[in-house]
């Protein structure tokens with residue numbers, strides 16, 4: 001197998017094809033601290049792309065509760081178990097990736113889920129990591145008992161396992177934006193991709209009997225718009241745009257700033273080796289840092305500190321880029337924080353959003369004498 | 380049993396072993412339990428005696444006699460065929476729609492040994508079926524093969540994510556060159572006809588919709604097909620989608636992918652290939668065939684026009700020799716794509732001169 005450089009692992013690794021990076025790579029940052037699992041993203045994708053017959057079970061976007069939730073069932077635990085315990089040596093991954101651990105005769109280490117695995121998309125929803133047996137649990141941060149929401153789409157990986165596993169080259173990565181697509185004309189339904197993707201984001205259509213996956217809403221992205229799941233995000237947890245490799249990081253680009261400059265966002269299960277392009281700001285209230293490092297790599301703890309620092313008001317730039325999330329339905333490729341305001345520009349240099357770092361608040365008296373009613377703080 | 384020849388059961392039996400199968404091996408496929416006698420399974424070369432003589436006279440290696448593959452009558456030491464004779468039918472149509480037709484007996488049975496797919500990843504480290512029985516006929520226009528092999532369980536659905544189908548393929552090459560065994564190469568493209576058990580079921584019973592695999596499936600609605608929630612279960616493929624002009628919701632079908640056809644007329648696909656990973660549905664689909672589940676395995680007839688209709692298609696002429704290879708997929712073992720049991724060699728295909 002050729003050798004490629006995976007910056008998330010801090011080393012070279014074996015992959016099925018030589019290293020070819022797209023001209024630009026579409027990517028996203030999801031802030032898990034803001035996700036409320038309203039599933040608006042899930043429904044937006046569902047109604048747009050997967051409401052045909054044969055797609056009933058498909059959620060190209062799903063939101064699962066960690067630590068117990070998963071879709072398909074235990075996808076992460078299963079592949080981690082198959083891979084076995086592995087180590088990091090500082091920021092360098094000393095273990096094996098799913099490519100390096102592929103059994104003889106296989107291209108990738110993987111497994112094929114069955115239909116029951118997909119039958120519990122809400123498994124573990126809102127369940128805490130441990131039983132809450134005393135009131136102290138909610139009284140301090142980080143919580144002793146915790147859970148958090150993990151929204152997931154295809155990661156449009158730099159080294160996609162799905163693409164590497166397909167013996168027919170029926171999966172391709174677009175050179176212009178790095179979006180990974182299944183060729184619906186070439187696919188013959190072998191499901192090698194379904195087996196290989198560690199995130200289980202390629203799915204088999206029961207009616208067309210071939211594989212399908214998240215298309216990163218390429219028709220919207222081509223026109224400079226956010227994807228359906230991103231633009232409908234009411235928690236405004238999602239930054240969508242372009243992400244460069246670290247040596248080409250542009251500090252004015254929101255994604256590069258979050259991933260490379262502040263390093264507040266981390267890939268999901270980087271040890272798989274696919275170099276995923278969706279990044280996560282880890283939850284700050286989770287007491288179990290080892291769990292976070294398993295999911296988001298060794299830098300997770302540092303990211304938590306960085307985020308906390310910003311929320312305490314010490315990093316207006318970081319706050320600024322985050323308040324621009326979903327402030328426009330246009331892709332923001334450049335941002336700046338000036339004074340109390342964050343501004344975002346699109347590719348053409350148009351201002352598409354201007355947002356105050358702190359939303360103005362107004363305190364109204366509880367009793368409104370004009371209509372003789374008491375106000376309650378539920379709206 | 381309508382015929383005396385059956386292929387061998389797969390990995391469950393040692394491939395090379397002269398090991399006799401112990402009576403009552405529990406598989407329920409032993410001679411006694413299936414009511415098949417040793418004589419029926421036979422060691423004679425069946426078919427027209429003169430025909431057989433003519434072929435042997437031509438010096439063709441037809442040693443592979445009906446491999447009477449089950450129970451006590453197993454002849455695992457039957458020689459491995461290196462050549463296949465496509466016998467001229469004398470003008471009768473090759474019975475591609477009838478694998479049980481007596482016409483097949485006009486052709487000698489050849490025992491083709493299958494092996495693992497250990498050339499390219501993903502591999503199948505051990506053959507799922509160790510040998511198949513092959514007969515070949517041509518009528519001057521069509522060439523056809525009848526393949527038989529044993530398998531415990533019928534796999535003819537590909538609706539669920541983990542359902543794989545049984546299948547078999549014949550690969551035609553311009554010459555019996557070992558290098559062409561795996562999908563040919565750019566200088567010597569190959570033509571493949573592949574029979575698929577799930578397609579056979581679609582042809583026999585109509586499109587196998589999701590309710591076949593999920594009998595209690597219910598959905599709120601399938602936009603834009605119905606507005607009323609309880610109607611969703613009545614939304615059938617293909618009819619409801621065609622009527623509503625909504626087949627764009629079936630992406631593979633909308634993309635004209637032959638795998639996603641919702642009106643299936645043949646269980647056999649014609650493919651063209653010129654190397655690993657290049658096989659593609661041929662522009663013209665004139666291959667045909669039919670498969671029958673025998674309770675102990677498959678009996679499948681499949682073939683194509685001798686004269687190719689696509690550029691790069693291998694054409695065959697009477698009196699000439701070509702290369703031919705075979706492969707079998709066992710769905711119950713998750714065989715799919717490259718995870719197959721191919722014949723160990725490219726056999727020489729002798730297309731008999733067409734004279735009555």
Ligand code: SF4
Pocket residue numbers: 153154155156157159160161162163180196197198199200201202213274
């Ligand atoms: S997340 Fe899975 S489906 Fe998406 S590109 Fe990576 S390997 Fe492929």
Ligand code: SF4
Pocket residue numbers: 044045046048049060061153154213214215216217227228229230
């Ligand atoms: S990017 Fe588009 S296709 Fe992918 S999960 Fe989001 S809405 Fe679905």
